[in-house]
Amino acid sequence: MWALTLLLLAVVARAAIPNTMLRGMQSLPKIPVPQRSITSPSVTALPGVPNITTVYYFDQLIDHNNPGLGTFQQRYWMNREFYKPGGPIILMTPGELNADGLEVLITNYSINGRIAQQQNGAAILIEHRFFGDSNPYDNLTSQSLALLTIQQAIDDLVYFATTADLPMPGGDAVKPGQAPWILIGASYSGALSSYTMVNKPGIFWAGYVSSAAVETITDYYEYFTPVREYMPQNCSSDVQAVIAYLDRMYMANDTAGIQTLQEAFGLGGLNHAGDFATALQSNLGDWQDVQPDDGPGSMFYRFCDALEVKDGVNAGPDGWGLENAINSWGNFWNTTYYKHTCQDKDVETCLGTFVPTDPYWTDVTVDNAARSWFWMVCNQIGFYQVGPPEGQPAIVSRILQPSFSERQCVNMFPQVFASPPDTPTAKTNAMYAGWNVDVPRLFFANGLRDPWRGGTVSADGLNKPNTTSMPIYMSDGFHTSDMIMDNGIADPTIAVVQKAGLMYMKKWLAEWKPST
Secondary structure, eight states: OOOOOOOOOOOOGGGOOTTTOOOSSSOOOOOOOSOOSSSTTTOOOOTOOTTTOOOOOEESOOOOTTTTOEEEEEEEEEHHHHHHHHTEEEOOOOSSSSOOOOGGGGGGGGGHHHHHHHHEEEEEEEOHHHHOOOOSSSSOHHHHHHOHHHHHHHHHHHHHHHOOOOOOOOTOOOTTTBBOOEEEEEEEHHHHHHHHHHTTTOOSEEEEEEEOOSSSBBOOOOGGGHHHHHHHHHHHHHHHHHHHHHHHHHHTOOOOHHHHHHHHHTOTTTTOOOHHHHHHHHHHHHGGGGOTTOOSSSHHHHHHHHHHHHTTTTTTTTTSSHHHHHHHHHHHHOOOOOHHHTTTOOOHHHHHHOOSSSSHHHOSSSSSSHHHHHHHHIIIIIOOOOOTOHHHHHHOOOTTOHHHHHHHHHOOOOOOSSSSOOOHHHHHHHHOGGGGGGOOOEEEETTTTTTGGGOOOOOTTTTTOSSSOOEEEEESSOOOGGGGGTTHHHHHHHHHHHHHHHHHHHHHHOOOOOOO
């Protein structure tokens, strides 16, 4: 059996943003893709069914508010192995990254493909505008990116569903009203799916969303709360000690002490304490990549082992203390993590954020997920991952506040932002309901250990009711753990969520009737 672990987060892809560590919701690594939706080793290719890696192109409107501007080629992939006439069309965008190599999301290794298998449906993956090769224009200038909005992305999904003639027999007669459509999303694309069903009711009969951070938040210090609560306690204790030490020096304006600390990590070339704090934050951000079957070889656990295992002995719950933590964490950066993060770049080029002429800020070529996602973050989404308020335990520095990231919006888009923007997250929530979402036949799947849980309908203190019309299920899993079926084998609580999702899809699809 394949050991597949898909880390859906958006957001955007973490590896795309070494310079700022502004971590997006999604982290989708390239993984091996089976040629068929395999149910057993003996399954053979079906006659007349195209390979799932076949790329199709849809003539998508450049601007839904001005159709006269014409269309662009939006890429999509399709698996109709399980399809029978009358079955549903299951649509997903992976969100804020290039969709190449993600065909696993239309196989029955994923919840998408398992719904298709159960319901005799066809599964489609469509690339998000301004990511990968699905670009209205041949650049990512601010002028072009003006058409990268949540609303345009919603309208893309609706326009595809209502106008596409799908590449299969009868594919011109399966539009909403003729066949039931199911909208699926994970992380940012999960939020987008919720927004779509709020904004354009009646197009998609049902939805399944995983780790959907529907409530946009500017000061998102809650990102690190599940990390602190569920990471090894000894590791958390030592990280807190180092961060408290850094913050005390920063408050005392002890620049010499901070320089000495930076040099212990091999980061003495950084010119600003905020960039150093962000570099340390990145080790905690690796929690987003953890999944239920991860062992000591994953980057996050390698980091904690480096701090807490000394001469073959594990530290107690209080850790080894500040001095050892500085030495061990610094050694991990020097021997392992700098190369992992920066490859062969010098420290200021890789981790510095105060030189606006750096190519990181000025590169406008397409297929630059960092730039496209940053545009959405600055203009509508926020979710700046920062230090907590005073009085709360801190595993990331309080040097990092929303203003530190908002300043970088000016670096990236000086033609638009003359000063750091006040990202209008309240407006986004008002337009698309946020935590107030209340639409029928929308299934929410969340994970207790997910750093994005604070933006989901399972956020602490929200107490949103779980109903049969809009079910809310939470596993003990991590970010989007329920999207890959094998994770239900590794963690039975994830299997419960997956089983419930499949049950509700079966129930809701039985209620669908074609339009008269």
